[in-house]
Amino acid sequence: MSGKVFKYENRLAGALVAKDGMSGEEAVRSAQAAVEEVREPSLQEIDASLKEIYRTGEAMTDAADPTALQQMYASANRVVALGGVFGLAELGQAAYSLCELVSRFQRLDKFSASMIRVHIDGLKLLRNPDPHPAEARRQVLAGLRQVAASVV
Amino acid sequence: MRGRDNRGSATPPRYERALGTLMSEKAAEPRLNLSKATVLLLQNNQAELDILGQVFIGFGVKAIRKCLNIDQAEQALLSGAMYDLIVVDCDMPGQAGFDFVVHLRRMEQNHNRLASILLVSGHTVPSAIQRARDCGANFVVAKPITPKVMFDRVMWLAREERHFVITDSYAGPDRRHKALGPPTGVHERRQDNVLSSDTVITERAAS
Numbered sequence: 408m409s410g411k412v413f414k415y416e417n418r419l420a421g422a423l424v425a426k427d428g429m430s431g432e433e434a435v436r437s438a439q440a441a442v443e444e445v446r447e448p449s450l451q452e453i454d455a456s457l458k459e460i461y462r463t464g465e466a467m468t469d470a471a472d473p474t475a476l477q478q479m480y481a482s483a484n485r486v487v488a489l490g491g492v493f494g495l496a497e498l499g500q501a502a503y504s505l506c507e508l509v510s511r512f513q514r515l516d517k518f519s520a521s522m523i524r525v526h527i528d529g530l531k532l533l534r535n536p537d538p539h540p541a542e543a544r545r546q547v548l549a550g551l552r553q554v555a556a557s558v559v
Numbered sequence: 560m561r562g563r564d565n566r567g568s569a570t571p572p573r574y575e576r577a578l579g580t581l582m583s584e585k586a587a588e589p590r591l592n593l594s595k596a597t598v599l600l601l602q603n604n605q606a607e608l609d610i611l612g613q614v615f616i617g618f619g620v621k622a623i624r625k626c627l628n629i630d631q632a633e634q635a636l637l638s639g640a641m642y643d644l645i646v647v648d649c650d651m652p653g654q655a656g657f658d659f660v661v662h663l664r665r666m667e668q669n670h671n672r673l674a675s676i677l678l679v680s681g682h683t684v685p686s687a688i689q690r691a692r693d694c695g696a697n698f699v700v701a702k703p704i705t706p707k708v709m710f711d712r713v714m715w716l717a718r719e720e721r722h723f724v725i726t727d728s729y730a731g732p733d734r735r736h737k738a739l740g741p742p743t744g745v746h747e748r749r750q751d752n753v754l755s756s757d758t759v760i761t762e763r764a765a766s
Contacts, residue, residue, distance in 0.1 A: 410726040428592030438617025438706030452606035487681040491703030506682030
């Protein structure tokens with residue numbers, strides 16, 4: 408095997424400074440404030456993605472629809488990306504479980520509409536987490552993960 | 560008795576050194592000045608792109624190029640701009656984010672091929688895990704991308720000292736984070752260890 412190995416200039420290293428700049432705490436506080444500016448449109452995007460998941464799930468019959476499953480996967484993956492940024496970490500985790508379930512269906516050529524529906528119920532509950540005790544939410548998430556992991 | 564005396568010592572030398580290192584790190588808290596950094600962001604959808612953009616604005620970055628698809632990102636690479644950091648979404652359709660990184664690392668005439676590349680990933684299907692490792696990025700970060708997570712990773716990238724490796728099947732930072740070599744007194748058995756070759760040179764990105 409032929410190869411070449413070389414040291415190279417890490418241009419980002421110049422940003423590492425002893426004075427000026429921001430400490431971790433300052434940078435995180437500043438970035439958090441900047442992120443807050445896009446809270447509303449991001450929450451709208453989360454709700455649009457959830458609506459898409461609910462709509463696709465309700466239309467599912469006992470037979471797998473590869474296109475619908477792929478759409479559902481993409482929507483759930485958006486919720487994974489956005490949920491945790493705005494205090495909806497558990498919603499993001501439930502969406503991650505739905506992604507895992509769908510990817511197992513796709514990979515193993517299996518399908519269960521009821522497993523999708525139980526995830527949708529979990530997403531609906533965790534979109535508004537406050538009325539539900541933390542222990543109940545934890546159990547919902549554990550149950551969803553168990554459902555996804557059962558597809559082998 | 561000697562062993563017992565050593566164990567009984569209140570501050571064994573090794574412990575003292577480690578403590579000293581920790582204390583000095585605490586005293587000089589690492590700081591980042593990204594005001595002169597140029598960052599390219601490639602994300603699969605507008606909401607994620609906006610959040611990531613806001614994170615870097617908060618970090619003080621003034622030059623941010625935001626791209627929603629591969630074509631826009633490739634145009635950005637060819638525009639002559641030099642990027643210090645490139646953040647790529649793993650969740651592009653058809654795993655196009657990985658292809659983008661592979662392509663960039665092979666662009667010999669483009670100075671951006673040596674830029675730090677951070678992959679951000681939501682749910683990852685098994686087939687994508689190996690691609691994430693082998694496409695040539697510096698690091699993979701799991702979504703959601705919070706400011707804390709991103710700051711820690713940028714700090715890590717700024718301290719990156721791995722060599723750059725180019726072989727027939729891979730171009731990117733050395734995938735071994737610790738290149739310790741074989742144990743003392745044991746010779747390297749592999750014939751194809753590129754690090755044992757005498758091709759180590761120093762390359763600077765053209766400015």
